[in-house]
Amino acid sequence: MTPAARSIRVFAVYLLLLALVLLIAPNPLLQAFGLPPTSEVWIRVVGMLVAFVGVYYWTAAAAELTPFFRATLLTRFTVPAFFLIFVAAGWVRWPILLFGIVDALGATWTWRALRRPNATA
Numbered sequence: 001m002t003p004a005a006r007s008i009r010v011f012a013v014y015l016l017l018l019a020l021v022l023l024i025a026p027n028p029l030l031q032a033f034g035l036p037p038t039s040e041v042w043i044r045v046v047g048m049l050v051a052f053v054g055v056y057y058w059t060a061a062a063a064e065l066t067p068f069f070r071a072t073l074l075t076r077f078t079v080p081a082f083f084l085i086f087v088a089a090g091w092v093r094w095p096i097l098l099f100g101i102v103d104a105l106g107a108t109w110t111w112r113a114l115r116r117p118n119a120t121a
Contacts, residue, residue, distance in 0.1 A: 001061070003113035004069045009061035011072075011106045015054030022047025034093030069110055076107035 001009070021029050023044050027037040060068040080100030086092045 002064060003116060004066065004110055005061040005064050007106065007109040007113050008057050008069055008072065011076075011110075012054045012057035012061060014102065014106070015050055015057060019047045019051035019054055022050060033095040033098070035096075066114070069114060073107050073111055073114075076103040076110075079103035 026043040026047065030037055030043065056068075057072075059065075080097065080103065083092075083096050083100040087094050087097065
């Protein structure tokens with residue numbers, strides 16, 4: 001497994017674990033990030049979608065899909081910007097930025113791995 005694929009695989013595990021929390025017990029996580037608890041289904045729908053994305057990441061890592069790895073850079077580097085806008089608009093409190101940091105760190109790892117000479121070997 002290339003270093004870039006490994007970074008994507010680790011991110012897939014993160015997404016799948018996050019999905020489990022959102023599906024099974026979302027309210028402690030919501031409250032930790034300054035969001036109100038909910039009994040509505042929307043948060044579990046988000047958990048389902050996060051799980052599906054995690055499966056895509058896992059599969060892409062297993063198949064060494066370098067174009068996918070590159071495509072994730074734009075989206076993962078954009079997450080902190082969106083969350084910053086959400087905080088600035090007053091829609092959510094600042095702890096949500098921690099999720100953006102995880103995305104940016106993961107994207108940085110993948111980006112650096114892709115820049116290595118043997119990144120696609």
